[in-house]
Amino acid sequence: MTAHDRATGSSMSRAGLRFWSAVLAVAVFLIDVLTPLEGAVAVLYVVAILLAARTNRRDDTIVAAAGCVILTISAYLLSHGLETIASPALRALVSLAAIGITTLLALQNHAATKRLAAQARLLNLSHDMIFVRDRGGVITFWNKTAEQVYGWSADDALGQLADELLQTQYPDRREIIESGLLDTGRWEGRVRQRTKDGAALTVDARWALQHDRLGKPVGVLETHTDVTDRVAAHSALVQSEQRYRRMFDASRIGVVEEDWSKLRAALRSLEIAGTSLRDHLAQHPDFVRHARRLAGITDVNPALQAMAGADRASAFIENVERLLGADDRSFLGALIAFAEGEPFYEGETELVRLDGRKVPVLFTITFPPGPDGDRNVLAFVVDITERKQAQDALLAAQAELAHAARLATLGELSASIAHEVNQPLAAIVTSGEAGLRWLRREVPDLKEVAATIGHVVAQGRRASEIVTRVRAFLKKAPAQRDLLEISEIVEDAALLVARELANDDVALTVETEQGLRPIRGDRIELQQVLVNLLINAAQAMSGQPGPRTITLRAGAVDGENLAITVQDSGPGIRPDDLPRLFDPFFTTKHGGMGMGLAICRTTVEAHGGQLAAESTPGAGATFRLTLPYSQEHP
Incomplete structure (x- = not known):
């Protein structure tokens, strides 16, 4: 039933109650007037009032009561007039009293019902x-x-x-x-x-x-x-928190939870004018140290506690400055990333254990978004001790392989070395014999003797330089990073392979730009790279009819790098071999080890450069070595 239907039904019910109340009142009036009943018939008007009161309208009750009073008085006057004041009058007064009391009670009930209805309506609004x-x-x-x-x-x-x-x-x-x-x-x-x-x-x-x-x-x-x-939301939150706690505690990666809200406030209070944040922080290391103390640690998982040698989270927190080290500059980068709104920052540093041992670690600091993100900064820490040890072992193995390659190269260069050493020795003998002849004359020519002695000294120094260069080439020593002139390295490499190339009828052309800036690196390692590339180029043309040429060029390619190219006129490299050319143990030579080019690329990359190969079958191969200039002034 709709609200309209209920309202319509209620109106019809009220009209019916009013009708029957009126009918009852008229019937009581007629009985009181037309019948000789001596009882208080007028008391039945109470029923008519109660019927009218059921409409829940105060006016209906008052109208019904007034009508009943009028009918009661009218019936008394019509039946008895004003002369008889005895029992009929008493009955009339009783009827009027009953009508009044009933009306009063009905009105009170109506008021109480109205209050309850109002309260019920308020409850319905809840x-x-x-x-x-x-x-x-x-x-x-x-x-x-x-x-x-x-x-x-x-x-x-x-x-x-x-x-x-x-x-x-x-x-x-x-x-x-x-x-x-x-x-x-x-x-x-x-x-x-x-x-x-x-x-x-x-x-x-x-x-x-x-x-x-x-x-x-x-x-x-x-x-x-x-x-x-x-x-449901609280249950999901509790489950999520429990899941996070299980991962936090069970993770083998070190995790530390930090509150950076105070650090954010400190950054906002900075007054930076006319400079970048990075420069400002670099100029104010005291603020960086202060900011580091503001990054409060709230929790540390067991993996990081074990990494630091702490038996509980509180021990880690109490010794955090000692554990992270006083000179750790990685925090500066994290601070800048945090200030610039980056989602995370990655870096590498050392964790100083409580027993004093240093542990190399990789870390990632995440900065969650949102208003509460600063209070939930997470840092993930990975112990890379084993990786460092493996890298050191790899570098040592590479050094051993490089030394072995140099020894192998020595066999191929032995004829060239003997030829280079033999030349100054022969010149020394010739100059010495000439000097003796000038002395045996009746009148010794001291001027000529002095000249020949000068030739002897010069050739002796040349022989000494040749021996020194060969010994340095074969020496197994730690890599040195010195300022180097690339023209000198190119010249030394060309001298080392000159005899070998001559035996194979290979013509070497060296083209070096003037005024090239120095580079920083290890002279012997870079010399070995060029020697390997030149010998490989010569061997690639072995048995080839026609002219055999190698062009060695050194020049600038941009403002930050220089390039050295070794180009031959051989058959080139097959397209299938080109992608694997620098893979360890891959070789195209019969009896080759497959380590030469792999070592060359590793050496160049260790110097911050790149080594690449280009080839067109039938048109020779070109190896391009790119190295960065030194940022220092010589």
Whole structure:
């Protein structure tokens, strides 16, 4: 039934009550006037007033009462007139009194009903489910929100047992809850209920015990708030927190949780004018040290505690400055990333254990977004001790292989070395013999003798330089990073392979730009790279008819790098071999080790450069070595 239907039905009911009230009043009047009944028939007007009062309209009650008074007086006057003042008059007064008392009670009841209706309307405005039940648990009031949430209309719910209708599940025994309600008059708790559709609800219930005028419990007002979504969200949050805690504690990666909110406030208070944040922080190391102390640690997982040699989180937090080291510059980069809104910062540093041992670590600091992100900064720390040891072992193995390659190269260069050493020795012998002849003359020519001695000294120094260069080339020593002139390295490499190239009828052309800036690196390692590339180029043309040429060029390619190219006129490199050319143990030569080019690339990359190969089959191969200039002034 719609609201319009209910309103229409209510109007028809009121009209009917008014009609029957009027009919009854007229019937009582006729009986009182036309019949000889001596009783107080007029008292029946009370029924007519009660019928009018059921319309719940104050005006209807007053109109009905006034009409009944008029009819009572009219009937008395018509039947007895003004002469008889005896028992008929007394009966008339009793009737009027009954009419007045009934009207007064009806009006009071109407006022009370109106107040209750107003209170019920207020309860219907509540966002909570509200219903009233008697001491037996039977529902006597059911508000609009209860209808909407639970699904039962007021007509369906009224008269039902609340616990059975809602299938209520209590956190404790029902008897204990009722006992507490009777003792205190109130009870609050969380219960589970079901709707008409069978959906489960979790509600916060608040009960208030109602008493009559004598203080006897007569009913219970129950107010329920649906917290199903809130409980589900809280449960999900608890599960998420538990899951995070399990991962935090069980992770083998070190994790530290920090609060950077104070650090954010300190950054905002900085007054930077005419300079960048990085430059400002570099000029104010005291602020960086102060900011580091503001990054408070809130928790440390067991993996990081073990990494630092701490037996508990508090031991790590108390010694954090000692553990992270006083001169750790990685915090500056993290601070700048944090200030510039970067999502994370990665770096490498050393963790100083409580026993003093240094542990190399990689770390990533994440800066979560949102207003609370500064309070939940996470740093993930990985111990890379084994990786460092493996890198050191790899570098040592590479050094061994490079030394072995140099020894192998020595065999190929032995004829060239012998030829280079033999030349200054022969020149020394020739100059010495000439000097003796000048001395044996009757008149020794001292000027010529001095000249020949000068030739002897020069050739001796040349021989010494050749021997020194060969020894340095073969020497197994740690890599040195010196300022080097690339023209000198190119010249030394060309001299080392000159004899070998001559034996293979290979013509070497060296083209070096003037004024090239120096580079920083190891002379012997770079010399070895060029020697390997030149010998490989010569061997690639071995047995090839026609002219065999190698062009060695050194020149600038941009403002920050220089390039050295070794170009031959051989058959080139097959396309299938080109992608694997620098792989360890890959070789195209019969009996080759496959380590020469791999070592060359590793050496060049260790110098911050690149080594690449280009080839067109039938048109020779070109190896391009790119090295960065030194940023220092020589």
